[in-house]
Every structure is written in C-alpha cells, then in structure tokens.
Amino acid sequence: MHVAIIGGASTIGTTVAYTLSGLAPSVDVSLVDINEGAAWAHGTDIEHASYHFAHAPGAVPGHDTESVGTIRSATPDELGALDPDLLVFNAAAPQPDDATDPSAREAELERNLSIVRDVAEDLQSLDPTPLLVVTNPIDRLVYHFYTLLEWPRRCFIGYSLSETARMVDGIADLVDGHRNDVYCPMMGEHGEHMVPVFSRARVDGDPLDVTESERTELMEYVRDIPFDIAEERGVDETSRWVTSAGVSRVVRAMAAADDDVPIDGTPAGVEPAGDDWTFCLSTPLDGEYGFEDVSLGVPVDLDADGVAAIHEWDLADDESAELRRAYESVRADLP
Template sequence: MHVAIIGGASTIGSTVAYTLAGLAPTVDVSLVDINEGAAWAHGKDISHASYHFSNAPGASLAGDDVGTVRAATPDELAELAPDLLVFNAAAPQPEDATGRGAREAELDRNLSIVADVAEELRPLDPTPLLVVTNPIDRLVYQFYSLLEWPRRCFLGYSLSESARVADAVGSELGVHPNEVYCPMMGEHGENVVPILSRARAGGEPVAGDDLDREAIREYVLDIPFDIAKERGVNETSRWVTSAGVTRVIRSIAAGSEPDGEDPHGRLGEPFCLSTPLDGEYGFADLALSVPVDLDEGGVAAIHEWDLPDVEADELATAADAVRADLARIGAKGYDG
C-alpha cells in the first residue's frame, strides 16, 4: 500500500509517517510538501527510525518487507499513483487559536489550499482521500464538490473524539478507556454527537441514561483546546491524531483483504468518519461523521442506525451547521 501525505512535512503529517513506520511498516509513504527540504529531512529521519523498529525484539519484518519513506513535491502527485491520499495541508494557526471556535475559523483560511490541491489531484484516477485538515466536514464536501470523484472516495478523520469520549465515559464508569466503545457522529467540532445509546464497556452495553451526557460532551469539546493552551497550537493533537489516522489506514488495508483481520479492530464495532451523504439519516449534499465500513476504494458501506430522539436531534443540529457554511462558500448544491 502506498500512502501520499499532502502536507507531509507538517507536525501531523510527519507524525503520521512515523507512526506508520512503527505500526504499519509495510506501507510505502510519500511526504508531499512544497517544503521539499523539510519533507526530505523527515523522510530520511523516519527511514532511520524504521531500522530500530525492524530490529527490535519481536520484530518480524526486515529488508525488502519494510516500506519506504520518501519526499515528493505536489507536482509529482500524478506519477506517484498512491493507493490513499491523506490531506493535511493547512494555513498556519494563529498563536491564540486555543478556543473552541478555532476549527470553524479555519474554513476561510484553508479553502484556497483545497482548491489548489484539488487541481493537483485532478489528473489522478479516483483515489480514497482522507481529510485531516479542519474544518473537516466542510473540506470533505468541498473536495467532493471540486473533484467529482465517487463519494466513497471521500473520508474525513474524526477518530480523536472516539478516544476522548472513551476517556470521559471510562472515568464515569471507573473502567479503563481502552475497554470503552462509544461512536461519535455529527460534526468534527462544536456539534459532535456522542452515541451513548450504543456505548459498550468491557464488551457489555452501557446504560446511557445513567451517564452525564452534557458533561461527557463538554469534556470531548474542551480537552483538545486545554492541551493546546499548555503545549502550543503548533503541536496540535499530534499523538492521538497520528494514531487514529494510522488506524484508518490499517483498516482500509485490512478491509481490502478477504481473509484479513476485523477492519474495526479489537472492539469489533464500526467507527465513524465524515463522508458525503446522499439520503442516509435523511441528509444529502453535505458531509457528516457516520459509521462506515472501509475497503481499498474508501467507504464500502454506511451503517444507518436507529437513534434515540436526543441523538437524532443533535445530528440534525450538526447537519444544519455544516449546511450553513457550505451555503456561504457556495459548495456544490448550494449555489442559490
């Protein structure tokens, strides 16, 4: 599998490449960036790191079995012919972008970057595109609008919330977060929707009515910005994001193998990614995080769950927020 990370010299891009080198060492990675020198430096350093991953106790891969990490420029994208694109390019964040409105404020700053990258992607055959740049749901739909590839090609990363809600639910229940499954639908932002009705802890259903829904949701929304205030916006949520993006990549690889492992991982449940909708959950002409199955082509299936009224209402609120921004920027289907 060959993954091209657009914005590969960035904090998130380089950390994703490093995580892949450790957890998915057979993957070939191209760090695509206008800063070719920085991309080369990260690629060479990660290649050196892979030496230790391959030769650590218990390692089973060496030599030709290990993927490569290389640098590339945006005008080389067509000849790279990647199996998966990860879009992580973004305008610089202001140093004071440590409040909950920061994601939404990025829309106008990043639209021109999306337009430029879409032009660079146009010569490629339709390829799964995982968007990591904020605001994710709006940019997923904007790429879909500009490229007009099959909608299954378009994915938006939103698994960091799954880890954060597991932390909050685990704390309430007194169990380790790694034992918690709670999907997160809706918007990657203020209108995230914890699906407590399907929460599990240790494999057993959780009584969602016994949980403090608002406190859990507020924790999920606040914690990334609490971290940013202490660490600085340039660091972003690099560790959880790189691990989550690597999980998506490994799930795509597993979903393409007929006898592969469960693409949803140890907890065995679908996770949620943002993708364009065409009637699912009653919405169309926008992108929201919904439960999906993945394969080598991107979204293989969307699960339509029956949701209790509170969760369905929150999902509708998220749709309204995304729809309003798409109308403002004149995305496909919102031209008046």
C-alpha cells in the first residue's frame, strides 16, 4: 500500500509517517508538501529511525528487506505521478494564537477551504482514490472534497477517532477500569456536536450504565481535554500522538482488508459480537439516518477502496436527537 500524506511535513503528517514506519513497515509513504526541504528532511530521518524498529527485540512482522516500505518526499505538482492507494489530507493554514479556545474552530473552515480547493485541483488528474481528511473542520471539508472531485462517495473519509480514545479514557476513569477494555463509538460531528453512543458502550463486554450527570461530565472531559493539552503544550504540537495513532489504525485497517472481508474496526484477536468494536468515521451520506448532502461520523466498514458499508444502527431517542443537531450544525456551513 502506498499512502501519500498531503501536508506531509506538518506535525501530524510526520508523526503519522513515523507511526506507520513502526507499526505498518510494509506501507510506502510519500510526504507531499510545498516545503520540499522539510519533507525530505523528515522522510530521511524517519527512514533512519526505521532501522531501529526493524532490529528491536520483538519487531513487528514486515521488517524483512523484501517487504519493507519506503519513506519519500514529493511536491504537490508530483501527486499525479505518485499513483497512491490512499491520500491523507493534512494540509492546513497556520494555527492562530487563540486556537486553544474551543470557539476558534468556527474560523477553521474559512482558513482551510482555499487549501482544499487548491488540492482538489491537484487531485483532478488522479483516478478516484480513497481520501482520508484529517484537517479541521473535518466533516465540512470531507463534503467539500466530495463536491469538488465528484469521485464515488466511498472514497471520502473523515478522521474522527480521537474523540473515541478520549471518551474511553474518561469512561475507564469513571468505572475504575482499563481503557483497553472499553468501547464507546462516537458518531456525529468531529467537534462540538459529537454523539457518544452510550447505548452501545461496553466495559469488558458488559453494557455501560451511566447517569445523566456522568454523561455530562464525560462530554465535558472529551470536549475540553484537547484544548487543555494544547494550552499546556502549544498549538503547533496539536494532538499529534492520539491523531497519528488513530490515522495509522485506519490505514492499517484498509491495508489489511480483503475484497471479500472488509474491516469493521474489531481489534486483532477479539471476536466481534454483532457491531461491537465497529468504528465511526465521517463520510458523505445519501439517505442514511435520514440525512443527505452532508458528511457525518457514522459506523462504517472499510476496504482498500474506502468505505465498504455504512451501518444504520437503532439509536436511543436522545442519541437520534443529538445526531440531528450534529447534522444541522454541519449542514448550516455547507452550500
């Protein structure tokens, strides 16, 4: 699999490449950036690091010299010649000083939309290719790419797994358990109107019972923690670690998918129980959940070509109402 990261010299782009070099060493990665020197420098440094991944005790499979991937750099003008299997869009305008304020997200669409239009022009020469959007506001930019490129909608995916990791961390603290035993899918908007599907949440396989006050506390934690982190660490660092791990999880799922058996997000070694462990990603909707002309986070299966299937879950009444609010929020910003 060949992954081209647009905005590859950025904090997230380089961290994704580094994570893939350790966890998915057979994947080829191209760091595509207007800053060619920085992309080359990061790519070369990551290639040097991959030597240590390969020779560490217990190295993951795929580090043999016959199957090891490459890390290279490229400019946007070279996108057409790269022939990638997956595009990761992570280019963004510089973050302002007030990016640690949750309300600042409202300005991200205006700042990043012109970049989306420019990149969409660069992508016109490619055959339809799965495109994973990581730049905020994710749901809105996914839909803009969908309308600009006119590729099949299964090609368009919006990353939204960081909220999942934050929510399970909050639940683990609440129940005094371990986060790796917790499952709680997050639908809706990547942002203010996220929808935790508590009706499907599990702790060590058992249903989760939370009070209204506990739900409120969990939502406040998930909404606030990325900004608390940014305030302490600086906006340039962004949520690089959780995002790169989540993006790598999506890439590895697509790389592992079989034409006959798409991946639903179930971890390796875990027997799925119905839709348990299915992950939610943003994708354009065409009637699913009663919505169209919008992109929202919904439960999906993935394969090498993108979204293989969208699951339509029976949601609790309050979850359905929250999902509609997410739809109205995102839809209000779209043409």
